Amino acid sequence: MNVLEMNNIKKSFGENNVLKxxxxxxxxxxxxxIIGPSGGGKxxxxxxxxxxxxxxxxxxKYMDEKVTYYDSKQKLCYNRNLNKFRKVFxxxxxxxNLFPHYTVLKNIIxxxxxxxTMDKQEATERALALLKKMDLSGKENLYPCELSGGMQxxxxxVRALAMQPxxxxxxxxxxxxxxxxxxxxxxxxxxLAEEKMTMVIVTHEMAFAKAVxxxxxxxxxxVIVEQGKPEDVFENTENERTKQFxxxxxxxxx
Amino acid sequence: xxxxKMIEIMCTGLSKTCAIFFLTLxxxxxxxxxxxxxxxxxxxxxxxxxxxxxxxLRGTPLMLQLLAITYGPYYLVGISVSRNxxxxxxxxxxxNYAAYFSEIYRGGIESxxxxxxxxxEILGYNRSQQFLKIILPQVIRRILPSITNEIVTLVKDTSxxxxxxxxxxxxxxxxxxxxxxxxxxxxxxxVFYYIFNALVSFSMxxxxxxxxYYKI
Numbered sequence: 381m382n383v384l385e386m387n388n389i390k391k392s393f394g395e396n397n398v399l400k401x402x403x404x405x406x407x408x409x410x411x412x413x414i415i416g417p418s419g420g421g422k423x424x425x426x427x428x429x430x431x432x433x434x435x436x437x438x439x440x441k442y443m444d445e446k447v448t449y450y451d452s453k454q455k456l457c458y459n460r461n462l463n464k465f466r467k468v469f470x471x472x473x474x475x476x477n478l479f480p481h482y483t484v485l486k487n488i489i490x491x492x493x494x495x496x497t498m499d500k501q502e503a504t505e506r507a508l509a510l511l512k513k514m515d516l517s518g519k520e521n522l523y524p525c526e527l528s529g530g531m532q533x534x535x536x537x538v539r540a541l542a543m544q545p546x547x548x549x550x551x552x553x554x555x556x557x558x559x560x561x562x563x564x565x566x567x568x569x570x571x572l573a574e575e576k577m578t579m580v581i582v583t584h585e586m587a588f589a590k591a592v593x594x595x596x597x598x599x600x601x602x603v604i605v606e607q608g609k610p611e612d613v614f615e616n617t618e619n620e621r622t623k624q625f626x627x628x629x630x631x632x633x634x
Numbered sequence: 635x636x637x638x639k640m641i642e643i644m645c646t647g648l649s650k651t652c653a654i655f656f657l658t659l660x661x662x663x664x665x666x667x668x669x670x671x672x673x674x675x676x677x678x679x680x681x682x683x684x685x686x687x688x689x690x691l692r693g694t695p696l697m698l699q700l701l702a703i704t705y706g707p708y709y710l711v712g713i714s715v716s717r718n719x720x721x722x723x724x725x726x727x728x729x730n731y732a733a734y735f736s737e738i739y740r741g742g743i744e745s746x747x748x749x750x751x752x753x754x755e756i757l758g759y760n761r762s763q764q765f766l767k768i769i770l771p772q773v774i775r776r777i778l779p780s781i782t783n784e785i786v787t788l789v790k791d792t793s794x795x796x797x798x799x800x801x802x803x804x805x806x807x808x809x810x811x812x813x814x815x816x817x818x819x820x821x822x823x824x825v826f827y828y829i830f831n832a833l834v835s836f837s838m839x840x841x842x843x844x845x846x847y848y849k850i
């Protein structure tokens with residue numbers, strides 16, 4: 381079953397067509413990485429999938445249920461109950477966006493308790509177990525400002541997981557981190573991939589994308605230029621644009 | 635008249651000065667949030683009406699607004715001026731201060747990073763949970779110093795109630811000064827306002843410290 385289905389998505393900001401007829405399907409348990417140059421539409425695609433931006437055309441479905449549809453006048457409409465779909469997915473942001481006034485534990489359990497009406501005791505136990513798994517035991521009573529960037533990002537991953545999503549999106553999860561801190565975050569994501577968590581990861585970490593993904597998508601200029609198995613895209617690509625991008629990328633990596 | 639007698643008489647106005655102060659805060663602090671939210675409304679008409687009213691309230695003297703609210707109903711529709719001046723005083727003060735507070739709130743709300751809204755939206759918080767649990771606590775933390783500033787001004791502004799003969803401390807000071815041809819009552823009043831504000835500053839800095847447990 382497809383957890384996420386995006387068909388013929390179009391999105392523009394004014395004159396700027398950021399997404400030109402993009403389709404993306406993600407199966408249960410699949411790990412999809414999206415790579416490509418800045419301004420190619422990767423983040424916009426993720427923001428459309430997570431309902432932070434509204435699409436101009438196309439169709440979005442989660443678990444075979446329509447998020448968007450066309451009414452009798454062929455006008456694009458969004459389902460009225462978007463919070464129902466927000467329970468299906470989670471999003472990990474580039475700059476974490478933890479709530480600074482809540483402790484680590486409260487950051488994690490507040491939404492399950494007040495949105496999903498989960499029992500507080502149960503939410504706390506689950507949160508502590510997740511923290512332990514992410515190597516964050518003992519940090520539950522600290523505030524985000526007392527943690528390193530890498531720890532903050534791992535807490536934000538726990539926060540997303542605590543909502544028990546069917547699919548997890550990552551928007552450049554290591555781009556705001558010092559190089560020595562990216563490893564600990566990537567390790568955690570890799571661990572989730574091994575547990576067959578359905579994930580879509582926008583990233584600039586090519587080696588990581590290659591290691592962790594079932595499928596790699598190369599996006600540029602608002603279209604999917606190429607997609608396939610990691611070894612096909614990274615090593616055996618016939619596509620000139622992909623070759624060029626990877627070449628620039630590797631030559632920039634000193 | 636001995637000083638102690640003056641102080642004794644003026645203390646009878648203490649409760650009324652305190653009534654203006656606390657009731658104004660009680661009504662204007664929440665009202666300011668509502669005005670700020672309406673001012674930030676996406677509805678062009680609502681936000682502009684509010685913008686206009688706030689500009690009137692901030693652009694004209696509080697004394698004038700107080701006179702208008704106390705005596706306006708009599709001149710406009712012939713309703714007699716009530717003997718209890720507390721009600722018009724509280725209405726005028728609350729609306730005026732709410733206008734000032736609303737602009738402070740608005741600045742605070744606009745200073746919260748977009749990511750806080752997006753993160754809470756993704757987690758499924760509804761609009762009121764998002765505002766009350768995630769946004770407002772951070773706003774209060776940020777605007778507390780500006781709010782303190784307004785509260786200090788409010789302590790001194792309570793004396794404006796003398797214009798409608800509401801018998802608070804300043805009104806009493808003026809009465810005693812006239813009858814005794816002495817400047818002393820004004821000095822006593824000044825000392826009183828100073829002490830009041832010292833207490834306000836002390837408690838507000840305690841509140842600021844209490845909220846400093848996290849970095850923004």
